[in-house]
Amino acid sequence: MNAVPLSQRIAFAAMLVLIVASPFVLYPVFLMKVLCFALFAVAFNLLIGFVGLLSFGHAAYFGMGSYVSAHAAKVWGFTPELAILSGAVVAALLGAAFGWLAIRRSGIYFAMITLALAQMVYFVCVQAPFTGGEDGIQAVPRGHLFGVVDLSSDFALYWVVAAVFLAGFLFLYRVVHSPFGQVLKAIRENEARAVSLGYRVDDYKLIAFVLSAALAGVAGGTKAIVFQLATLTDVNWPMSGEAVLMTLVGGIGTIFGPPVGALVIITMQNELATILGAWVTVVQGGIFVACVLAFRRGIVGEIQAKLGKPL
Amino acid sequence: MDTIFGVPAVALYGQLMLGLINGAFYALLSLGLAVIFGMMNVINFTHGAQFMMGAFVAWMLLEWLGLSYWWALLLAPLIVGATGVVIERLMISRLYRLDHLYGLLLTFGLALIIEGVFRNLFGSSGIPYRIPDQLQGAMDLGFMFLPNYRGWVIVASVVVCFGTWFVIERTKLGAYLRAATERPLLVQAFGVNVPRMITLTYGFGVALAAFAGVLAAPIYSVNPNMGSQLIIVVFAVVVIGGMGSIAGSIVTGFGLGLVEGLTKVFYPEGSATVIFVIMAIVLLLRPAGLFGRA
Numbered sequence: 001m002n003a004v005p006l007s008q009r010i011a012f013a014a015m016l017v018l019i020v021a022s023p024f025v026l027y028p029v030f031l032m033k034v035l036c037f038a039l040f041a042v043a044f045n046l047l048i049g050f051v052g053l054l055s056f057g058h059a060a061y062f063g064m065g066s067y068v069s070a071h072a073a074k075v076w077g078f079t080p081e082l083a084i085l086s087g088a089v090v091a092a093l094l095g096a097a098f099g100w101l102a103i104r105r106s107g108i109y110f111a112m113i114t115l116a117l118a119q120m121v122y123f124v125c126v127q128a129p130f131t132g133g134e135d136g137i138q139a140v141p142r143g144h145l146f147g148v149v150d151l152s153s154d155f156a157l158y159w160v161v162a163a164v165f166l167a168g169f170l171f172l173y174r175v176v177h178s179p180f181g182q183v184l185k186a187i188r189e190n191e192a193r194a195v196s197l198g199y200r201v202d203d204y205k206l207i208a209f210v211l212s213a214a215l216a217g218v219a220g221g222t223k224a225i226v227f228q229l230a231t232l233t234d235v236n237w238p239m240s241g242e243a244v245l246m247t248l249v250g251g252i253g254t255i256f257g258p259p260v261g262a263l264v265i266i267t268m269q270n271e272l273a274t275i276l277g278a279w280v281t282v283v284q285g286g287i288f289v290a291c292v293l294a295f296r297r298g299i300v301g302e303i304q305a306k307l308g309k310p311l
Numbered sequence: 312m313d314t315i316f317g318v319p320a321v322a323l324y325g326q327l328m329l330g331l332i333n334g335a336f337y338a339l340l341s342l343g344l345a346v347i348f349g350m351m352n353v354i355n356f357t358h359g360a361q362f363m364m365g366a367f368v369a370w371m372l373l374e375w376l377g378l379s380y381w382w383a384l385l386l387a388p389l390i391v392g393a394t395g396v397v398i399e400r401l402m403i404s405r406l407y408r409l410d411h412l413y414g415l416l417l418t419f420g421l422a423l424i425i426e427g428v429f430r431n432l433f434g435s436s437g438i439p440y441r442i443p444d445q446l447q448g449a450m451d452l453g454f455m456f457l458p459n460y461r462g463w464v465i466v467a468s469v470v471v472c473f474g475t476w477f478v479i480e481r482t483k484l485g486a487y488l489r490a491a492t493e494r495p496l497l498v499q500a501f502g503v504n505v506p507r508m509i510t511l512t513y514g515f516g517v518a519l520a521a522f523a524g525v526l527a528a529p530i531y532s533v534n535p536n537m538g539s540q541l542i543i544v545v546f547a548v549v550v551i552g553g554m555g556s557i558a559g560s561i562v563t564g565f566g567l568g569l570v571e572g573l574t575k576v577f578y579p580e581g582s583a584t585v586i587f588v589i590m591a592i593v594l595l596l597r598p599a600g601l602f603g604r605a
Contacts (some may be wrong), residue, residue, distance in 0.1 A: 127583070285423030
C-alpha cells in the first residue's frame, strides 16, 4: 500500500489542529453540529464520490439513526455510546434492505428509488407511535459515557463528538484506499469492465451502501445526543438534500471536501438565519444551481486541481 | 345497505373516485416527466414546483386580473411553460454533455429556489381557490354522487393525456420527436432544429405540470408545498411504470391512484406508503419497470 501523500498529511494535520483548538474559541454546540453533518456528508460521499451512485435518500439513515439513538438513550436508558451504536445498527440494516433494492437500477433511477424509499420511511415515522409524531423525541438524556464520564457539559461532549467524527473519517479513508476501495473506483469509472474482470459488482455496491448508511446513522445518532432531540426534520427529504449540497460545495470525490462543505453550509445557515430568515432555502437552492453550472469541482476539488495533489 | 367485502359500497366508490382523482394527477405529472426524460435524459426535479406554480398562477390571474378558471386553464400552462423555456435555455442546456445526475441536481436546486420564494411571499398555510360556477354541484350516478368538478378533473386529465399520446405516437411532429430522441445528430442533419425541439419539449412538459396544477387548485388549497411531496410519489410511479412508454406512464398513473384509493378503504394506515411498497415489489420482479425497456 502506498504511503499517504504529503498533501493529505498536511490537510489532516490542519483539520486536527482546528478540531482541537476551535472549542476554546467558538461555541461548542455549533462545532458539534458541524462535525455531525461533516460525518453525514463524508458517509454520503463514499457513494457518490467513490462508487458514482447518487443516493437521494440518506435522510432515511440519518433520521433512523437519530430516532433509534434517542429512543435507546431515553426509554431504554442506554449509555450514549451504546445508543449511537444501536442507531448505526438499525441504519445499516435499513441500508442493507434499501441498497439491495436500489442497486438493481443505476444512474437517475437509482437516485429516484433511494429518494422514494426514504420518503416511505418518512411516512412510517409520521405514523409510528415511537417517533412521537410532530413532537419528535424530546429531552433525550446525554448520559454518561461508558456509564462513567458525565456528558452534560457541552465541552465534555465535544471531545466525544470529535472522536466519533475522526473515527468515522479515518475509517472511510481506509476503506477508500483499500483494495476494496480500488474496486469501488473501478466500478465508478467503468462498470462493464469491472464486471468483465470478474468482480461481483453488486456485492461491492451493496457493501459500500451499507457502510455509508451505517455512518449516516452514526451521524444522526450523535446529532440526537448533542441536541437531545430527534424529529421528523431528520428523516424528511430536505435532509437528504443537505448531504448532497455539502458534498457538492466541498467537492465530490475528495477526501476533505465533505467536511469543508459541511462547515461552509452550517456556518451559512447559522449566520444567515438571523438576517435572511426563511430565505435561507432560496440561498441554498441558489448555491446548488451555481455549483452545478460553474463550480462542479467544489472548494476542495478546485484547490486540488490548482495544486495538482490529492486532497 | 350494500357492502363489498364487508365495506359499505358507497365508501368504496367514494375512495375509488378519490383514487382516480389522485391517479389523474399522477398520470399528468409522470407523463410530463416521461416526455422530458425521453427527449433530454433529465429528470425534472422542478416538476413539483412547476405544478405548484400552475396553481398559483391560476390564483393570481383570478385575484389580480379577474380572469376566470377557464382562462387560467389556458394561460397558466403557457406562462409557466414559458418560464420553463427560459430555464432550459439559460441553464439546463449547458449540462447535456455532462453526467445526467447534474441535471437532477440543478433542477433540485431550482425547486428549492422556487418553493422558497413562494413560501416567503405567500406563507405556507394555503389559499383557497373557488370551484368555477359551471362545475358546482354534483351528479347522481345512481350508485353514488359525483361532484361535478371531480368528474371534470378526470375527464380533462384523460383527454390531455390521450392528446399527448396521440401527438407523440401518431403524428409527423411526434415522429420527428421520437427520431430526435433516438438519433439527435442524424435528425439534425435532415434539417430539423433539434436544440429548439428540445427546448419546446421541456416547455411542453412543464406546461403539463402547470395544467395539472390549475386542475388541482380548487381541490387542494393552493400552497407552496403542494408539489414537493407529490413529486416524490410521482417518482415512484415513474419507477414502477418505467419511462420507456408514454401510454405506460398514463396507465400506471391512473392504476396506482386506484390502488391507493383501495388501500384507504381496506388498510388506511398503509395508504401513504402503498405506492412505495409496490415500487419495491416491482424492482424485485421487473427492475426495468412494468412498461420499461431493460
